[in-house]
Amino acid sequence: MGLLASRGLTKRFGGLMAINQLDLDVEDRAIHSIIGPNGAGKTTFFNCVTGFYRSEEGTIEFDGVSLDGLSPDRITSMGIARTYQNIRLFANMTAMENILVGMHPHLRSGWLGAILKPPAVVKEEREAHQQARETLQFVGLRGMGDLLAKNLPYGQQRRLEIARALASRPRLLLLDEPTAGMNPRETMEMMAFIRRLRDDLGITIILIEHQMRVVMGISDRVTVLDYGTKISEGTPREVQSDARVIEAYLGTKAVAQ
């Protein structure tokens, strides 16, 4: 059994089956990609894992603990972090502040500590700032800490969003199309960076991705969804040659040819 396991997961929106009886296992320290046509239920799966949506049926377990019914903030504290398909940074806060918010679950000071500022709080804040700066540097945003998130260029916003997710010290990181809108060079850099997250930090990664070059290049395992149902799973090579996958992407005619 892996780090994350879903069993019979089902999510409906009215009559629409967004996710249908999904069994998914993600191994510890894996880079696991989820692919599929638009509307296949990939982001919905992320929303179920992180507690944004309540599933109608099925269970999700993280490291043997059930996530059912937990609020998003509880799930984050357990070690799951995510990024968003359309970047959702705190636009009017600085890059530093964005990361400091990400560290929220690991800091302790409350309202009284904030007002009185005893030495313990001063020390905690100083260390948090130092750590936030290091995180900034780790994602290559050194010296950008004072800039408002909305003023950063697109590629750096993507990286800041990952930095914010890293700040909560996750064991599992869900990346929703991290290379969307990137040119080939930026895409290559992002791939190397994602690998580093796993290799250097030991973080398990679930990746939603549309660029097949990225998926095939860095994934240990690929799951293919179509209309909320898992239609194929395996190594990139296995999935690539699966007739059902080609059918889902290109239609039945392509398979016949």
Next chain:
Amino acid sequence: MTSIPRWRDTVRTGLLWGAGAVFTSLVGLVAALQPRQIITGVISGGHALLLVALVAAGISAARRYADAPRRAAAGALAGAIVGASVAALVLLARVVNLRAMIVGATPELFALLTLGRGSGVLPWIVLGAAGLGALGGLLTVLPRQVRSIVTTGAATLLGVGLLQEQVQLLLQSDRVARLREIVFTFDGLTPVGAGLVVALSTVLSGVWQWQQPKTKERMAALPPTRRRVLQIVGFAAGLGAILVLPLFVGPFFSQVLVLVGLYTLMGLGLNLEVGFAGLLDIGFVAFFAIGAYTVGLLTTTGPLAIAHVSWWTATMIAVVVSLISGVLFGLPILGIRGDYLAIATLGFGEIIRLLVLSDFLRPVLGGSQGVLSIPKPVLFGFEFRGPEQIFFLALGASAIIAFIAARLRDSRLGRAWMAMREDEDVAQAMGINLVNVKLLAYGIGAVFAGVSGAIFAVMVGSIFPHSFSVLVSINVLALIIVGGMGSLPGVAVGALFLVGLPELLREFSDYRFLVYGAALMAMMILRPEGLWPAPAQRRELHEEVARIPEGELVEAGAAGAEDP
């Protein structure tokens, strides 16, 4: 050529200002200012208002053009259109009996608009208006420093003229009686006085313009310790000036300042809810009322008393009561967002007011008769008797609460509030417990307003339900918007502008909300970030990072991230 649509723009600008001039005339604002002389026998308040409108129309029309002649021409055209609009109003009033529909269309107004010379003078008025518009247009051509000096002079003259009653009050002392006689008549500035005021303000402004960059340079050149000393000296001097203020300005001004202080306190509280945490609250006055009634009932010597504790104890209790009511108030509206939140909070504010007014609670809260005879606070034998003493109460409370607000803003909690303001869902996904954080925002915001209410109770000595109308909430919201959402100094600036100024300009009292509306719209168009916006970018310390080699940092980051 693009000049055709640009001329159309100029015409539109002129028409807009013209409509504004006609509107302010018809609602009676111009006539209301008329008795107030700016310079006795030379220019009155009403005329000054129209004059400013003409010059402003010229300035806003000229902005679209590059060279001086075109700017002057655009200004002249816009000015002429404003003049023509007013002239058209005068002519219309001769044909139609406007007064039957509009109360403000008085014969006095039309006498004022035609300078008392009948409609024969109208062509000259249009011509003069064009001239003033052109003057406005030419103002924009001047170099920045000169322009700043000229506008400072004009604004000071206008300010001193409008506030001459108050300025004269300040010059009550016999030692300066001679000066007062030279500068003022009983209802306005003398021409000599006006000259003095303009000369003094332009010279000061000129010196400032000329010396400011140099002073800044010299400050920057000083060693940090010396600079720190200078800053402390400056701060102490400012503080000293504020502390002795009530001795010099007398009871009337002190009263206005106390009011500004009370609104600053409420503004700090609402700013915490709306500016920091993004929780729109239009029922904020409820907490002000709760603070005031708690103190009133606990200290009054009247029949409604439930205890006879000192004001200080009562205020402590009021803090706790408003904290609890803030949290209780937050509970049912935890899941409500945005516009819906505004309506829900509005309802809460009204519930509290109606409860206070109700017959049901009359035996406890006094109904519309209110709570009377609330004694003044005493500290070590010093009685906070009148506004000059209560000023210190308001000042002290404002200082403490501003400090608390600043500390909260820069803390983990403050960051959580701002994250929630930016994106509630993502904030929750960052591990922020929305319930805790929201209730803290409502609770602490309520405490600030409760303290304000506690001081209000002793300021007026008796409290009535009508002091806690929804308009107070709107005022507080308006002042934090004008000051700058999320900015702490902005709250004080906003309170000075929206609470202090209207108190001084009592002619405006009927038009208070007209001026509010205009000020809010102007702010949203010209300066949406507020008069004193919150610093968007704060400095962080770079030095430490620079000293750590790249490789180590990656490892440090890795180790940090692996920690469970």
